[in-house]
Amino acid sequence: MVQPHARWVRISHWIVAASVLTLSVTGFEILMVHPRLYWGAAGNDLTPALIELPISRNYRHGGYTPPTPLARNSAGPTSAERTYDIFNKNGWGRSLHFLAGWFLVVPGVVYLLIGLVDGHFRKNIWPTADAVPGGPQYNLRQKVAYSCVVFVAAPLMVITGLTMAPAVTAAFPLLLQVFGGYQSARTIHFAVFVALLLFVIGHVVMVAKSGFWRQLRAMTIGE
Amino acid sequence: MKLKSRLVTRRGAIAAGLASVGGFALWRSPKDLPPTYGSLLRMGDNLTYAAHRALLPRQALVTEYTDKDITSFPAIGTTNPAASGPPDRANAYRRMQGGSFADWRLPIEGLVAKPRTFSLAELKQLPSRTQITRHTCEEGWSAIAQWTGVTLGTILDAAGILPAARFVLLHSYDGFANSIDMLDALHPQTIVAYGMNGQDLSVPHGAPLRLRVERQLGYKGLKYLQRITVVNEFDDGGEQGDLANGWAWYTGI
Numbered sequence: 001m002v003q004p005h006a007r008w009v010r011i012s013h014w015i016v017a018a019s020v021l022t023l024s025v026t027g028f029e030i031l032m033v034h035p036r037l038y039w040g041a042a043g044n045d046l047t048p049a050l051i052e053l054p055i056s057r058n059y060r061h062g063g064y065t066p067p068t069p070l071a072r073n074s075a076g077p078t079s080a081e082r083t084y085d086i087f088n089k090n091g092w093g094r095s096l097h098f099l100a101g102w103f104l105v106v107p108g109v110v111y112l113l114i115g116l117v118d119g120h121f122r123k124n125i126w127p128t129a130d131a132v133p134g135g136p137q138y139n140l141r142q143k144v145a146y147s148c149v150v151f152v153a154a155p156l157m158v159i160t161g162l163t164m165a166p167a168v169t170a171a172f173p174l175l176l177q178v179f180g181g182y183q184s185a186r187t188i189h190f191a192v193f194v195a196l197l198l199f200v201i202g203h204v205v206m207v208a209k210s211g212f213w214r215q216l217r218a219m220t221i222g223e
Numbered sequence: 224m225k226l227k228s229r230l231v232t233r234r235g236a237i238a239a240g241l242a243s244v245g246g247f248a249l250w251r252s253p254k255d256l257p258p259t260y261g262s263l264l265r266m267g268d269n270l271t272y273a274a275h276r277a278l279l280p281r282q283a284l285v286t287e288y289t290d291k292d293i294t295s296f297p298a299i300g301t302t303n304p305a306a307s308g309p310p311d312r313a314n315a316y317r318r319m320q321g322g323s324f325a326d327w328r329l330p331i332e333g334l335v336a337k338p339r340t341f342s343l344a345e346l347k348q349l350p351s352r353t354q355i356t357r358h359t360c361e362e363g364w365s366a367i368a369q370w371t372g373v374t375l376g377t378i379l380d381a382a383g384i385l386p387a388a389r390f391v392l393l394h395s396y397d398g399f400a401n402s403i404d405m406l407d408a409l410h411p412q413t414i415v416a417y418g419m420n421g422q423d424l425s426v427p428h429g430a431p432l433r434l435r436v437e438r439q440l441g442y443k444g445l446k447y448l449q450r451i452t453v454v455n456e457f458d459d460g461g462e463q464g465d466l467a468n469g470w471a472w473y474t475g476i
Contacts, residue, residue: 030363041365042292044364044365070296070419071421079425080298082302091469095471096264098271099268102270164476165475166475167279170283176286
């Protein structure tokens with residue numbers, strides 16, 4: 001028996017779903033522009049990468065003049081001029097990412113507040129073995145998955161995202177220390193994205209296996 | 224019935240939440256916001272800008288690093304205006320470069336009491352500021368370097384900035400322009416830099432003078448400065464600016 005979802009759950013579910021889809025597409029575009037991940041504060045084409053992803057023509061493009069020393073110390077940092085026309089659609093990619101971010105953060109905060117006050121989290125989401133009658137009957141594994149997404153992964157995405165914002169870390173430098181630097185936050189942002197992508201795939205497969213149209217009705221018209 | 228009345232309250236709460244976010248956008252008068260030309264993306268940029276200005280401490284300083292944190296630094300975009308700038312500016316740049324920029328002059332004009340120009344030697348005589356900061360590129364990479372220069376506030380003060388000033392517009396020899404609001408213009412870490420890692424700024428990195436706006440992304444730090452204009456209405460340089468080229472004007476995120 002599929003239980004209908006409360007209206008505020010249905011509304012926030014679909015706003016966040018649309019936002020997450022947009023964030024995923026634009027986030028992937030942004031990663032395509034610089035498909036190298038690092039650890040620490042700084043990383044660029046002239047420093048070693050932690051991971052290089054073959055997802056655009058920018059992957060190992062090597063379009064630089066020979067490096068020259070940036071200071072008197074010739075063994076120290078270098079500079080080189082880029083000679084390669086890279087793939088870059090960040091003009092719209094970044095702005096759309098942040099616009100979609102507003103549609104994650106605002107409904108997300110409202111969802112968290114209502115869920116807390118309303119008892120929805122305590123009754124239906126927080127991983128306890130007891131089934132509470134009257135709401136969606138999730139098993140323990142579902143509750144663990146939903147709790148990880150709602151209380152850990154989604155907030156972590158927002159916070160690591162904000163750690164990449166120079167105006168935000170000027171106000172809250174602690175963020176850089178917590179995540180180990182700007183590039184570390186960027187790498188964590190990507191790792192949590194991969195985890196959330198796996199969750200979404202699993203979520204859609206489970207919905208399909210348990211009666212796709214019935215589940216869709218429960219999350220749209222609430223029947 | 225009880226359930227229904229609670230739903231209305233929740234919807235009211237959601238509406239109040241959205242209205243308060245919208246309020247940030249209205250908190251600044253439309254004159255203080257960049258135009259959107261009806262673009263949803265630019266509206267989102269303005270919401271972020273207004274939220275940052277409303278919620279973040281106005282003079283917070285970015286993290287400064289130490290000598291040992293300095294990294295390699297790619298030079299991207301224009302790396303030599305003499306080769307790629309608009310012909311008139313390219314020629315002018317080539318001439319000045321031949322004379323080690325002794326003939327280079329930086330005019331400060333617009334809403335200032337005493338419009339004037341600065342030579343490189345005059346700028347170097349003003350009180351200097353050296354900072355080791357992180358350059359964050361919109362592409363996703365970052366690099367740390369030491370910058371030496373004069374705070375933009377110092378040179379604006381020297382020209383006598385007028386109370387009506389709202390934005391600072393900068394033009395460059397590579398044919399780009401850019402503007403920042405007064406809050407970033409007068410920020411203690413916003414400098415016009417003539418030195419990088421203890422040496423004169425090299426041509427690929429913006430010789431003889433570039434802007435550093437540390438609370439925004441790298442592309443706000445215009446290289447090859449040609450002139451500075453103080454304005455009372457939003458102006459990012461028209462066709463040479465961020466918006467006309469499809470980029471966000473405010474990049475604190």
